[in-house]
Structure formats: C-alpha cells, structure tokens
Amino acid sequence: MREDRFRATYLIETPLDPAKVAEVMAGEQSCGTFARVEGETDALRERARATVEGVERLEAAEAPSLPNAWLERRGVGGPWHRARVVLEFPVANVGANLPTLASIVAGNLFDLGEVTGLRLESIELPPAWRRRFPLPAQGLAGTRRLTGVGQGPLVGSIIKPNVGLSAEETADLVARLCEAGLDFIKDDEISANPDHAPLARRIPAVMAAVRRHQDRTGKRVMVAFNITDETDAMRRHADLVAREGGNCVMASLNWCGFSAIETLRRGTDLALHGHRNGYGAFSRHALLGIGFQAYQLLWRLAGVDHMHVHGIGGKFAQADDEVIASARDCVTGLAGEVDDRVMPAFSSGQWAGTAPATFAAIGHTDLLFMAGGGIMAHPGGPAAGVESIREAWEATARGEPLEEAARGRPALRQALETFGAR
Structure with missing residues (x-):
C-alpha cells in the first residue's frame, strides 16, 4: 500500500x-x-x-x-x-x-x-x-500511570444499581468499592446526567470519596464518569471532573458521534473511556454493517483511550472468537513507531472464572477486566469479589488451575461455587 x-x-x-x-x-x-x-x-x-x-x-x-x-x-x-x-x-x-x-x-x-x-x-x-488524527491522550501507558497499576490487569466494576441512586448514594457506593480494592469504577452507559443524580452534584460527591480513599491509602482509583451529552455539555462536565481531581470520563460513542468525541478529545487530556453500546446494530448481521477492526480504528482516530470489547463467555451475543479478535485489534498499533494502543475493556458476565480463558486467548494482561455481578454479588461482599478476581489472575499467571488455587483461598473458592454453575 x-x-x-x-x-x-x-x-x-x-x-x-x-x-x-x-x-x-x-x-x-x-x-x-x-x-x-x-x-x-x-x-x-x-x-x-x-x-x-x-x-x-x-x-x-x-x-x-x-x-x-x-x-x-x-x-x-x-x-x-x-x-x-x-x-x-x-x-x-x-x-x-x-x-x-x-x-x-x-x-x-x-x-x-x-x-x-x-x-x-x-x-x-x-x-x-x-498521525494527522488525534492520538490517545493516555492509552495503555497513561492509564497504568494514572491508576498506579504497573502490571497485570486493571480490575474494575460498574455502578449498580444502574440508575436510581442519588449523588450521595453513588458516592457512598464508590467509597465502598474503593475500599474493596478496585483500580477502576465506571458509570453505567444508561446513567449520565439524570435528574436524581446530576453530574454537577455527583462528580464532586464521588471525587470527595475518591480523594478521602487516596489520602488514607495512597491508592488513586480511576472513575469513569458518563458524560454522554451534546458537545458543549460534555466539555463542561469534563472540565468539572478535572477540577475535582478526576482523570477519566466515559462517552457512548455511537450516540455522540465522531465530531463530538474529537472536540472532547481536543479539550481535555482526561482518559476517554469509549463505550460502544449500540454496536450490535452495526455488527450482528454477517452480511451487513461494520466489523470491529474497522469500527475501533475509526474511534481511535477520534482519540479514545479505552474501547469496550465485551467478554469471554459473556452475557451478550458475540462469540468468544470475536471478543478475542477485538481485544487484539485494540493493542495493535496503527501509527508505526508511535504508541497509539488503547486499553481493551472486558465486561459483560465477567468473574474470576473467566480469567484463565481470557489470558489463554489474548496472551497478555494489558486490559481492563470489569465485573459487575462477579464483584457485587459475591457472597463475601465486594471486597471478596475483587479478591477472587485478583487471586484468579495471579493463579493464571502461575499456570495454576483455579480449582487448585482455590484451596486455602476462601474468596476464590466462593466465587467458583457461586458463579461456576451458571
């Protein structure tokens, strides 16, 4: 070419x-x-x-x-x-x-x-x-630097319930999730600026909880605030996140459009978490639409830092082979010697038991591994849910089967017993 x-x-x-x-x-x-x-x-x-x-x-x-x-x-x-x-x-x-x-x-x-x-x-x-188009402001390296996670997967979760919590209730939940040991917390894609928890109140309340946790532990948890909106509003919300000490925002890419995401990218160096909700409308028919390689390339040209790829054995329609190929696309450079890789974000039905298959499929840990129910519904509570996922990834890195690793590790054992029969 x-x-x-x-x-x-x-x-x-x-x-x-x-x-x-x-x-x-x-x-x-x-x-x-x-x-x-x-x-x-x-x-x-x-x-x-x-x-x-x-x-x-x-x-x-x-x-x-x-x-x-x-x-x-x-x-x-x-x-x-x-x-x-x-x-x-x-x-x-x-x-x-x-x-x-x-x-x-x-x-x-x-x-x-x-x-x-x-x-x-x-x-x-x-x-x-x-290289004439925007490069990711943070990408893989910047996301690791901002979270302090130098190696291994970033472990994340999603605010649940999806909608309905007040700004103060959301902040309380974020505080508990920070204490549980997460690296990353995100809003759900359907919760952006609702009347019951407007971003003008939710961002300061959540970031106060994040700062308190950082002051106590030294751990800076990354929170992706869903600022999906019209362009000027997204810029205002991103500015508020930055003023409050945040380092990440999220947008529903398909519904904001290329121009809005490009404008947002020019206006902030916050990590931009790209949520692909609605992508199935472009991709699920074998003879119609856009495959993920082309899709993610276009959004990377807009300057996103993270891209959703769904998850191995997940709750959505995509086959595991498609999820694997999507994750590989995200960490494939587009610009020669310039590092423009973005962080693949695994989600949808993920828990400790999907770690081995994920690692076996992609062969690296440059990823964001997000679990909702796999953390929040763990019988030992969110902290045990996070612990079970970290134990699963550590065992996987050692080449140890999870059933063996679970001996003497209650959090992992409970995860296998609770979610393994699904």
Whole structure:
C-alpha cells in the first residue's frame, strides 16, 4: 500500500459479477457515478478515483441475505455470489477529516442496488496519515500511570444499581468499592446526567470519596464518569471532573458521534473511556454493517483511550472468537513507531472464572477486566469479589488451575461455587 492511499476490505453478496460490483463501489465512493459526467477527465480520475486491489470469490449463497428492490425491479435472481473486495482510496480525498473518512469507507455503499449484503471488515492506513488524527491522550501507558497499576490487569466494576441512586448514594457506593480494592469504577452507559443524580452534584460527591480513599491509602482509583451529552455539555462536565481531581470520563460513542468525541478529545487530556453500546446494530448481521477492526480504528482516530470489547463467555451475543479478535485489534498499533494502543475493556458476565480463558486467548494482561455481578454479588461482599478476581489472575499467571488455587483461598473458592454453575 502506498503512503498516499488507504485501504478498506469488504465482504459483499451480489447476483451480479463481483468484479464489476467492486468497480461500482470504487466509483461510487470516489469521483464516479453510474455514468461518466462532464468534468470527469482522465487526469481527475487518475488523481482521485478509488481502485480495486482485489476480488476474492467465496462460496455462493442459496438465498439473498437482504431484500433489494433495485434487483427485484429488474428481475435479477441468484445465485448470490459472495466475495471479499479490497479497495484503495487516495488520502487526498479525505484530508484529516474523520466523518468524511467514515462516509467514504461506508456511507452509501450499504444502500447499493447491486448488493444483497455488504460489510466493511477492516481499514488499513499509512502511518504518516494516521498521525494527522488525534492520538490517545493516555492509552495503555497513561492509564497504568494514572491508576498506579504497573502490571497485570486493571480490575474494575460498574455502578449498580444502574440508575436510581442519588449523588450521595453513588458516592457512598464508590467509597465502598474503593475500599474493596478496585483500580477502576465506571458509570453505567444508561446513567449520565439524570435528574436524581446530576453530574454537577455527583462528580464532586464521588471525587470527595475518591480523594478521602487516596489520602488514607495512597491508592488513586480511576472513575469513569458518563458524560454522554451534546458537545458543549460534555466539555463542561469534563472540565468539572478535572477540577475535582478526576482523570477519566466515559462517552457512548455511537450516540455522540465522531465530531463530538474529537472536540472532547481536543479539550481535555482526561482518559476517554469509549463505550460502544449500540454496536450490535452495526455488527450482528454477517452480511451487513461494520466489523470491529474497522469500527475501533475509526474511534481511535477520534482519540479514545479505552474501547469496550465485551467478554469471554459473556452475557451478550458475540462469540468468544470475536471478543478475542477485538481485544487484539485494540493493542495493535496503527501509527508505526508511535504508541497509539488503547486499553481493551472486558465486561459483560465477567468473574474470576473467566480469567484463565481470557489470558489463554489474548496472551497478555494489558486490559481492563470489569465485573459487575462477579464483584457485587459475591457472597463475601465486594471486597471478596475483587479478591477472587485478583487471586484468579495471579493463579493464571502461575499456570495454576483455579480449582487448585482455590484451596486455602476462601474468596476464590466462593466465587467458583457461586458463579461456576451458571
């Protein structure tokens, strides 16, 4: 791939010739349309047109994955060919413009009449161009520095109940979770600035509890306040977090949008915890939407520091293989010699018993391991829940089976007995 071009890979389904459809895709997303137009000179096409770099035919389907009125009007039927298509686009068509990049690699492609399925699988950028976009303010190294966790996974939890607690009740819960030994605490994605616990009250109350804990123990717990809102409000909330001594904010990426996250990134050096809620709408259909490699790359260009990947054996629909690949994507550098890795955040149904499978799958501990019920519902209380997770990760690092490690370790044993039969 040349330094002046970037690459996108797609999975397509069509009853037409996939090679011809690939050319339609390249034209649609650069200088062309269904017919050559006035002003579309050979020189302009040479400079600005996307090119087809590969078409790999895959096994055909017996039926279309999605309805298509354009094909139906023309009486076009199967077989429905599937293919992997690689396109390259000129960097100059985009500049350092993230929303435009997203509209080029995705945009109207999902609506093309020629396809009965299309999925953006991955994006590859030349390193020099990637560095024109924001880098993570903290990333892996900064998150470890801010929490004082030099090695091993960061152990975190989520405020539960999700909603309904007052600002003062939330602060009391955070105080108990700090005492339990957590490294990281986050708001739930559905609790941002509710009437019963507005951020203007909740941030000072929670941070007072965090500071008291730090004064007693020297441990600075990272709290990700959910500041999801319109752009100006998010900036105000981030400023309040900084004034109160906080070091992290969270935003629901899909509902804030690229521009809002980029603006937030420019305005603060707080760690930006990117929550992907709603991603299933983009990803769960095999022949529609956006794969996680492409998705996380776009949000990393906006400057996030953490990305949710769900969890091994979790409560959501994603297969473990997808979770593993997502975590690896987060710690794969995009910018050559510049460290732009972000912290993969594991959550959803995680507990002490999922530690061995997580480590076996990804082979490292540069991760945020979050458990809600696995900590809060532990029969020994939250402190025992945290202890059980730390004991599980320590045993995993030693190569010791959890059943053996649980002998003489009540917190881990209770976790295995309580959650292991689920």
